[in-house]
Amino acid sequence: MSTVWERIGARGDVSARRARTYGLIFLGVGLLIFLLFARGATADQATTFVLTPSGESQALPVPDLSVPSLTVLYGFALVCVFVGGWQLARGFRRVNLALGGVAVLFVLAFLTWAARDRSMNLTGLLSSALLRSVPIALAGLSGVLCERCAVINIAIEGMMLTGAFIAALMGSVAANIWEWPSWAALLFGLASALAAGALLGLLLAVLAVRFKVDQIIAGTAINILAVGITSFLSARILAEFQYLNNPGIFPRFSIPLLSKIPIIGPVFFEQNGLVYALFVLLIVTHVMLFYTRWGLRTRAVGEHPRAADTLGINVFRTRYINVTLGGMVAGLGGAFLVLGSVGRFDELMTAGKGFIGLAAMIFGKWMPFGAFGAALIFGFADALQTKLAILEVPIASQFLLMAPYLVTMVVLAGVVGEAVPPAADGQPYEKQ
Amino acid sequence: MRKWLIATVGLMVLATLLAACVPKPTPEAFKAGMVTDVGGIDDKSFNATSWHGMELAEEELGVEVAYLESQQQTDYAVNITQFVDQGYDMIVTVGFLLGEDTATFAQQNPETKFAIVDFAYDPPIENVLGLTFATDEAAFLAGYLAAGMTQTGKVGTFGGIEIPPVTIFMVGFQAGVEYYNEQHGTDVEVLGMDLFVGNFESTDDGRRAGEDLIAEGADIIMPVAGPVGLGTAAAVMEHPGTMLIGVDTDWCISAEEYCSVTLTSVLKNMDVAVRDAIAMAVEGTFEGGTYVGTLANNGVGIAPFHEFDDDVPAELKAELEEITQGIIDGTIDTGW
Numbered sequence: 001m002s003t004v005w006e007r008i009g010a011r012g013d014v015s016a017r018r019a020r021t022y023g024l025i026f027l028g029v030g031l032l033i034f035l036l037f038a039r040g041a042t043a044d045q046a047t048t049f050v051l052t053p054s055g056e057s058q059a060l061p062v063p064d065l066s067v068p069s070l071t072v073l074y075g076f077a078l079v080c081v082f083v084g085g086w087q088l089a090r091g092f093r094r095v096n097l098a099l100g101g102v103a104v105l106f107v108l109a110f111l112t113w114a115a116r117d118r119s120m121n122l123t124g125l126l127s128s129a130l131l132r133s134v135p136i137a138l139a140g141l142s143g144v145l146c147e148r149c150a151v152i153n154i155a156i157e158g159m160m161l162t163g164a165f166i167a168a169l170m171g172s173v174a175a176n177i178w179e180w181p182s183w184a185a186l187l188f189g190l191a192s193a194l195a196a197g198a199l200l201g202l203l204l205a206v207l208a209v210r211f212k213v214d215q216i217i218a219g220t221a222i223n224i225l226a227v228g229i230t231s232f233l234s235a236r237i238l239a240e241f242q243y244l245n246n247p248g249i250f251p252r253f254s255i256p257l258l259s260k261i262p263i264i265g266p267v268f269f270e271q272n273g274l275v276y277a278l279f280v281l282l283i284v285t286h287v288m289l290f291y292t293r294w295g296l297r298t299r300a301v302g303e304h305p306r307a308a309d310t311l312g313i314n315v316f317r318t319r320y321i322n323v324t325l326g327g328m329v330a331g332l333g334g335a336f337l338v339l340g341s342v343g344r345f346d347e348l349m350t351a352g353k354g355f356i357g358l359a360a361m362i363f364g365k366w367m368p369f370g371a372f373g374a375a376l377i378f379g380f381a382d383a384l385q386t387k388l389a390i391l392e393v394p395i396a397s398q399f400l401l402m403a404p405y406l407v408t409m410v411v412l413a414g415v416v417g418e419a420v421p422p423a424a425d426g427q428p429y430e431k432q
Numbered sequence: 433m434r435k436w437l438i439a440t441v442g443l444m445v446l447a448t449l450l451a452a453c454v455p456k457p458t459p460e461a462f463k464a465g466m467v468t469d470v471g472g473i474d475d476k477s478f479n480a481t482s483w484h485g486m487e488l489a490e491e492e493l494g495v496e497v498a499y500l501e502s503q504q505q506t507d508y509a510v511n512i513t514q515f516v517d518q519g520y521d522m523i524v525t526v527g528f529l530l531g532e533d534t535a536t537f538a539q540q541n542p543e544t545k546f547a548i549v550d551f552a553y554d555p556p557i558e559n560v561l562g563l564t565f566a567t568d569e570a571a572f573l574a575g576y577l578a579a580g581m582t583q584t585g586k587v588g589t590f591g592g593i594e595i596p597p598v599t600i601f602m603v604g605f606q607a608g609v610e611y612y613n614e615q616h617g618t619d620v621e622v623l624g625m626d627l628f629v630g631n632f633e634s635t636d637d638g639r640r641a642g643e644d645l646i647a648e649g650a651d652i653i654m655p656v657a658g659p660v661g662l663g664t665a666a667a668v669m670e671h672p673g674t675m676l677i678g679v680d681t682d683w684c685i686s687a688e689e690y691c692s693v694t695l696t697s698v699l700k701n702m703d704v705a706v707r708d709a710i711a712m713a714v715e716g717t718f719e720g721g722t723y724v725g726t727l728a729n730n731g732v733g734i735a736p737f738h739e740f741d742d743d744v745p746a747e748l749k750a751e752l753e754e755i756t757q758g759i760i761d762g763t764i765d766t767g768w
Contacts (some may be wrong), residue, residue, distance in 0.1 A: 054647040055671050124647030128640050135636065227503055231472060235501070239474035246689055249666065342635040342663040347472030348503065349659075351634035386644045389590075389627035397594050397628040 008091030019087070022095055026084030026102050030077045033106065037113035038073040045069040047112045048119035053127060053266040058259040069116040076109045107384065114391045125387050126267045133372075133379025134278055134340070135160070135350075138333030139357020140364060140371030141278075141285060145326035146201075147366060148289060149319050150302040150424040151208050154219030156330045157354025158226030159200045163334025165230040167193035168238070168345035171247025171338070182248050186339055189247045190274075193335035194328045200226070201327015205320045212428035231347045238345060249343040250274055274332070274340035278372075281329065285368045298322055302422030305429040315429050330354065365419050381407045462522070464489060464710050465515035466499040467508065469527030471632040473501055476687050477658040477680045478702060482526045482549050485706025492707070493714050508533040516541055522713045524706055525549070528597045534560065545718050547709040549702055550597040552722040561718065563705040565725040567597075568604030568768035569759050570698045570732040571654075573752055574677050575608020577696060577734070578652040579620040580748045583673065587620060588650030590627035590641045592657030598628075600768055601656040601679060601698060607767030611755075623650050629660055638663030646671050652695060654679065665690040675740070682735035697735040701725060728760045 009019035047069045051062040080102055083092075092098045111120065139156045146153035171189025174180045180188065200222055207218040238245040250272040259269040289295035300308040301318045309315050333353070338345055356378060357371075364370025385400045393400075466486050468479040486497040500511035508530045515523045516537060522545040525534045531551040538546045538560045545559050552562035578587040589605050591598040606622045613620055624645055629637040638655055642664035645653055653668060654677035655661030661679065668676045669690065676683070676690065678697030683690060705725055712718040725731015734752075737744050758764035 050647075054643075054649075119648075121647040124644060128644055128647075131643075132636075132640055231501060231503065235473050239480075242688065249670075337636050342639050342666045344635070344662060344666075346633065346635050346659040346662065347474070347501075348470065348633040349635050351631050351637070353634075353636075383640070383644070386627060386629075386641055390588075390623050390644060390648050392626050397626055397630075400626075401628065401630040 008087070011091040011093055014095055019091055019095065022099060023084050023088035026080055026087055026098070028084075029102050029106050030080030030082075030084060033073060033077040033080060033109040037109050038070060038077055040113055041069040041073055041116050043068070043070050045116040047072070047115045047117075049111075049115075050119055050121040051123055051263055053123045053270075054121065057266045057270060058254040059265040059270070060260050060262055062262040064119065065122075067112070069112055072112050073109055076105045076112075080105055111387075114388055114393045118391065120387060120391060123263050123266055125383055126263070128383040128386065129376065129380040130267055131271070131275070131341075131379070132382045133375040134275055135333045135336055135353045136357045136360050136378055137278055137282075137372045137375035138329055138336060139354045140360035140375055141281060141357075141368055142326040142330040142333065143358050143361035144289075144364075144366055144368055144371055145285065145329060146204075146323050147361065147422055147425055148302045149298045149322040150305065150422050150427060150429075151205065151319055151323050151326075152215040152219065152426045153201075153204060153323065153326055153330075154216055154358065155200065155204055155222035155226075156326075156333075156357055157350055157352065158219075158223035159197045159327050159330035160334035160337070160350045160354045161230050161348070162200055162226045163193035163197045163331030164338045164349060165234065165334075165345050166196040166331075167335040167338045168245055168247050169233075172244045175247055176243040186248060186250055189339055190332075190335050193331045193339075195331070197327040197329070197331020197334070198324050199327070201324040201330070202320070204327065205323035208323070208428065209316050209319045212430070215426055215428075227348065230345075234345060234347050245344050247339060247343065250340050272340050274336045277332065278336075281332075282368050282372055289368065299422070301429075302424055305424050305427075306432075309429075309431065315431075319429075333357070362419050362421075366421060377407060461494065461496040462714050463496045463498075463518075463520045464522040464524060464713075465518075465520040466497070466524045466526060466706075467511040467515070467530065468499060468501045469529055469632070470502050470504060470507075471658045473499060475632070475659040476662065476683070478549060478700070479526055479658075480686065481681050481700070481702040482524065482706050485703035486524065486710070488703060488707040489710040489714075493711055495710055495714060502530075505529060509537075512537045516544060521545065522547065522710060524709070526702075527551075528595050545713045547706065547713075549706070556721045558720040560720050561709050561712075562722040563702065563709060563725070564722055565597075565700045565702070565705075565732050566600075566727070566766075566768070567698060567700050567732050568600045568607070568766040569727045570700070570734050571601045571604030572608035572611070572759065572764075572766040573734045573755060574654060574696060574698045575605035575610075575622075576612045576755060577608075577744070577748065577752060578605070578654070578677060579609040579612035579618065580616075580751075581675070581695065581740075581744065582620055582652050584649045584651045585618070585620050586623055586649040586651065588623040588642075588645035588648075588653040590624040590629065590645065590653075590655055590657065592629060592632040592660055594628050598656050601654070603768050604766050605654055605677075605698075607765070610767075611764070615751075623648055624653075629657060632658040632660060635660055635663030635666075639667045642667035646674055651675065652677060654698070662687060662690070665693065668693045678735070684735065684738040692739055694738065695740050696737050699733045699735055701731055701733070705731060726760075727756055 006016045009016040049065040142156050167189040170192035174188040175185035207213040208215045252272050255269040259265040297313045301315050305315045360374035361371045363374035381403045385403045489495045490497045525548045528550040534548045538557050547561045549563045552564050589602050609620050609622050638660035652675045655664040656679050668674045675695040676693050680700050682697045683694045
């Protein structure tokens with residue numbers, strides 16, 4: 001004899017307890033929207049969402065969306081309450097989708113309230129979120145490649161920093177000394193960054209696979225090495241000769257047709273080549289990991305290297321290849337910061353993005369698209385934080401800066417649940 | 433395994449040495465050491481300007497100078513200790529965040545002279561000279577100028593971390609804009625008074641903050657975040673019609689590649705202050721207390737308009753002259 005809760009839970013494929021908690025959360029969010037936001041707005045206020053990006057854009061022009069703040073807030077609160085009630089009474093089949101929807105409503109309500117009587121650029125917010133997530137996603141992808149074959153790569157930060165430095169230096173050398181055309185110089189800088197990342201990846205692999213050094217220590221050593229060397233060379237070379245720190249930036253280019261779609265177009269299809277490279281890389285890595293022989297072997301080595309070895313898979317070679325590839329992807333992340341964003345190298349410019357990428361990897365359950373999704377959430381929280389500060393929401397800046405991390409904790413504890421790493425993660429393999 | 437652990441540790445030590453590079457001290461010369469804040473010696477901002485002051489002291493006074501870079505906040509004490517242990521006569525620490533560590537070491541080493549940029553002690557410590565700057569006065573001028581030059585009616589600013597030496601720029605800037613509104617009956621808005629990126633390193637964050645401000649309509653942006661502002665410069669370069677206001681040094685000179693978008697810079701002449709502090713120590717006239725750089729003593733100011741010189745109306749230039757005088761006289765309040 002199953003209880004009502006168990007039936008509701010079973011419908012959404014979750015436990016009875018979780019089903020009930022979700023229902024209560026949805027109701028709570030509705031109540032919060034009412035208490036925090038709706039009560040702060042008055043009937044004559046309107047919120048304007050700008051739907052065209054600033055600057056030049058191929059997107060079809062869309063008029064600004066102006067909505068009455070109070071009505072919209074009441075509407076959002078009611079929808080949340082309704083969703084909560086439905087969950088408690090009947091239960092959703094796709095309860096995580098409902099949770100996502102409620103979360104989106106809460107954020108929208110927040111924005112509607114914060115921008116009451118003013119306007120805010122919604123397309124700009126989404127574009128900013130995507131761009132902020134790119135380096136994090138690349139770092140996460142680098143982590144996925146390494147940890148799927150059971151090598152913990154804590155050196156992503158250092159690899160990114162080195163990649164950034166090399167991209168700036170070599171790109172500048174090509175552009176300003178050899179006087180190559182800018183596209184060639186940029187590609188040369190990019191290739192050099194990939195090579196630098198690959199070399200550091202190889203170094204980590206040699207330490208971890210050949211010499212079986214503790215992987216955390218090896219990774220930390222590489223990070224410290226990278227900080228020291230790039231800071232030293234930057235002070236001695238880039239500071240002295242400014243033309244060596246001016247490689248240029250990959251130009252944005254619009255993908256025909258797709259970029260014309262309102263809102264989505266400018267966000268996803270009017271970026272520079274490195275952003276598209278991330279999209280391609282995500283798809284390729286996913287397909288490779290889960291639908292090819294290489295991927296199957298990689299995962300086997302990560303889960304049970306002894307079994308893989310017994311079946312004739314070369315564990316060492318697999319790890320060498322994957323960690324080197326992971327280093328290249330981290331190098332690409334560093335190159336993005338320079339060639340895809342600011343066009344110059346500055347000391348410590350990665351500022352912890354490599355480590356956040358590692359968190360994104362865990363958050364995304366060691367899956368390429370999972371890591372990307374997690375990076376998007378971090379990026380969005382960061383972009384939202386900036387937007388709220390510009391809108392002068394009365395919250396202290398220190399609290400706003402915590403937002404990305406708060407979001408992580410909530411989502412980790414609430415939605416993702418237990419994340420299981422590859423079984424052999426971090427263990428050196430000893431051939432018997 | 434052990435062998436490789438040792439090798440790894442060796443690598444770490446090597447890396448640290450590379451980053452530090454303290455020259456060996458020689459006994460006779462007056463030795464002055466500088467401890468940077470995070471952000472590096474080449475931040476085109478306060479570390480770089482202070483170091484320039486050290487170099488001036490080397491050239492003009494024959495002082496032996498060296499610097500230690502702080503890679504993180506825990507390095508402050510470590511770096512100060514290094515200079516103290518090597519018997520440096522004077523230690524210059526750069527940045528508000530080093531305030532506590534500097535005070536601790538100054539009290540433990542009464543023989544060594546200290547100067548700290550952007551910090552003042554109350555009550556003063558005998559062997560520490562705090563070098564502070566009334567940057568609000570210069571930022572006020574920049575704000576007035578920005579309000580007079582904006583096409584969109586919105587100007588923007590943001591900070592690195594919410595600490596007084598950063599917010600003083602922003603508050604002065606806003607007060608300048610408001611003063612312009614009062615004088616001209618305009619309605620220019622300042623965006624980003626609450627916006628802080630949370631660090632002084634990530635140039636990418638600077639670019640994003642700049643893009644977000646531009647997306648909300650700002651066309652003149654003053655980033656108060658050291659090298660992070662150079663990321664904003666990259667964003668401004670890609671948005672025609674937008675301009676930048678540099679901080680600390682004249683960005684048209686220190687970051688030439690962005691000169692075509694730099695309207696002006698809010699100058700904080702830390703190099704002169706650092707040089708003078710060392711000179712006093714060399715001459716034996718050093719006293720603990722506080723130095724304040726102002727418009728009146730040329731400790732702060734705004735840079736020439738360089739490529740925008742023809743775009744700034746003569747009338748606006750004359751008004752800026754008047755306001756400068758008003759601030760020096762104390763008839764205009766900068767809001768700090």
